[in-house]
Amino acid sequence: MTRARNREMLALIPVALLLTAGFAAVFAQENAKLGNLSLTYGAYFFAVCLATHVYLRIRLPHADPYLFPLMALLIAFGLVMIYRIDESLARNQANWFLFALILFALTIQFLRDYEVLERYRYVIATVGILLLLAPRLPGIGEQVNGAYLGVKVGPISFQPGEFAKIAIVIFLASYLRENREVLIVGARRVLGVTLPPLKHFGPMLVVWGASMFMLVFIRDLGTSLMFFAAFLALLYVATGRFSFVVIGTVLFLVGAWFIFTTVPHVHERVETWLHPYQDGFHGLGAGYQVLQSTFAQADGGLFGKGFGQALITVPGHPSQTMLPVAETDTIYSLIVNELGLFGACGLIATYLLITARGFKIALLANDGFSKLLATGLTAVFAIQAFVIIGGVTRVIPLTGVTLPFVSYGGSSIVANFVLLALLLLVSNRARREAEEGAPRGERDEPLGALT
Amino acid sequence: MNRQIIKLFGFIVVLFAILVGFTSWWSVFDAKALKEQETNKRPLFEQQQIPRGRILAADGSVIAKSVPKGKGTGRRYVRHYPQGKLFGHPIGYSFMEYGQTEFEQYHNAELTGEESEFGTILDQLTGQKQEGEQVVTSLDPKAQEVAMGDLEAAGYGAVVAIEPSTGAVKVLATNPSFNPNAIPTKLEQWNLEKVRAPLYSRATQSQFPPGSTFKVVTAAAGLESGVITPETTINAPGSIIDEGHELANDYNQSWGSISLDTALTNSVNTWFAQLGQKVGQDKLFSMMEKFGFGATPPIDLPESEVNPSGLFEGNELLSRRDPVDLGRVAIGQERLLVTPLQNAMVAAAVANHGKLMKPQIWKRVVNVDGSVTKRMKPTVYSEPLSAKTAEELGIAMEGVVDEGTGTNAAISGVSVAGKTGTAETPNNKECGGGEAENQAWFIGFAPADHPKIAIAATVSCTERFGGDVAAPIFRDVAEAILAGE
Structure with missing residues (x-):
């Protein structure tokens, strides 16, 4: 379907x-x-995007045309x-971007039949858990701001x-996908509350336990x-x-409360969230970060100060930071500072x-696994954006997850491109099947339309 | 599952809406409060990145300007004061690390170009960078220099000169002063100098016993309330008993029945003490309040750097209901303390036909394009005297300079009205505790028939009298100002 790809190409030009x-x-x-260096950078960027687009045109001609330009x-x-x-x-980030595109292409190349993932689901789950635990492994684990989120090998x-x-x-x-029928049918009402069958309640508890475990061992509320x-x-x-969902939320809150009262790092994060003025400004701790983050936003106002105009370090003292970790955690505050509330709304939009x-892909998909995969990937992406933006705007305690595709960080950009590849794979199949079963020329819908 | 997916999307829309809500709160609705947070140093730093407006003297000479230091994003502006310590007071200083004081602090909004929010939004849309506005003062550098020179020769003290008809402040000199350019290196040391206190603006902050200069206020209360006329005589013996203690004239001189002219010309204590008792505490305090006593003078300086005048018990101002020794208040004794600025306001009110104008240092604000954005509008603060009373009092004050205690204030070819004052301040710690120390004063205005300037001059820790040490300062400063007219 070349019309979708044409749309994609056209959308890349304004980007x-x-x-x-x-x-x-x-x-x-x-x-x-003004030199012409910005034009050069713009041209490079466009060339790279165009190459990716051509690749998508060949491999996934039916995939959603807007996802790649939006990202x-x-x-x-x-x-x-x-x-x-x-x-x-x-420069590093640009290199990571190129590397991520290679991984993106490889994912599409080798996972065209992504059902194969189902076959290895327990292997994948184990790898996932191991990856999560890796930062606590001696020798390679790395602690940043009290949370264990990084791994360092060489x-x-x-x-x-x-x-x-x-x-x-x-x-x-x-x-x-496999157990949803049993979860629905086997559910019974106890005291007016619908409970999942005990046998299948187990895996839910396991996931809950894993989240709590992460909270304790990784010490990061956001990831959890x-x-x-x-x-x-x-x-x-x-x-x-x-x-x-209600039961799960209650379980999570109970667990989080217990951990809040017993793990000092988590306790501190919550305290600085609720009372940042109390002691945060004495040092350069979490309270300082939260406060500076809101101060930077206040500085931005409706229209912002303009690119390059906000203060990140104390003038004349490049080593004294005004906005800690501006390139990752607080990049959103910097965006508000320089582009204002309008710029931030554009980003959120x-x-x-x-x-x-993403959800549109899930709606179009025909099989349960595709639907759930697209839903899950989209949800985790959106929630990640919420967790970090919510952290710097004091909706929730500030934690160390990245703002997808915007924050500095190789892992983030590479992982999110793999996520994008999977979404496009699901999309390609769903739209192809839909197209085959429907009259031509009725499939393209405006950007943002859900149904 | 599709129904659930759409509901889930709805939930995420709600989550993102919350983010937009919170971002709006911090960046727009709560922004002002956040910028005012003490822990928020951004406004300070940002002020440094915009060129702060210049402060100019009335003759156009530069008192303060900003010079760029560093490059690129590290570029910042540092304040420079070309006239050094001449205007240490009342201009003060402005440095990021050390804060702001005096005029620099009071006029910060104009100097940094912080106007209405509308203005800055418009600037942002048009890409205009914030730049400070220039503030032109009515300060007269030549007269200020004369005042500083005289004070440095005489001792610690202050001179305040006000244009009576407008309230424009032409001189506000304090000795010792400080060179604001040296603040970054000397601030700590200067803060430790408790006696010399170069950072203390004596002209607006120091509360001195006013001595006989206060007799002008007593006379004003007597005339205005109708208790006396210029012809009324009061018997003035060499001494009287006031509140059980002897209150005497200089050399115990007995004057017999005399009127206001003679009494003021010769600063007769027993005459004014009796006048004060006749007027009563209520009317005397009313007159003081109309002159500005009991309140922080409405000058364009930070309130913390301007002190009120009045009767003090410790740091507490006494009210008209508190018991006081009225006879001694009437001659400027008791617990009466007056700032040089307040005393200049007394002289200015008499000079301006009884109308006291709000004293103001700034004259106009000029924006980057060179157009005037604000102009000081002379405002009446109060009307302590009728024009008639003011004229009668002025005539009596002319006698002081023509033939009384203030002859040293006389200017050839110009009639001068004034009043001397000498308050004994034995064991004054500021003076090193000597027995014979005085606070010498002269307040007055010139020309007496058509006043152009009203001045209060005072010298601390002197063994000389007001007429000897303060009157000549008045004369020199008045001459300098009148020469520039």
């Missing part, structure tokens, strides 16, 4: 222009004069912001949680929340039982459009 304009704005701010938009957004923070980081460090989320979603999609929310989303979609396209 490349946006990236060019963004770089131009940063250059203009830093050098007070490219986020990448462009992120590259400009990171470039503005630190040139060398932007010069390479990465965040295994980013990959684990895909593995866990694949497992859950497969497991729930992200996983459990994705699990509940899938459980709900698979069974249609809202009561399961982009995430929302991606979510809409």
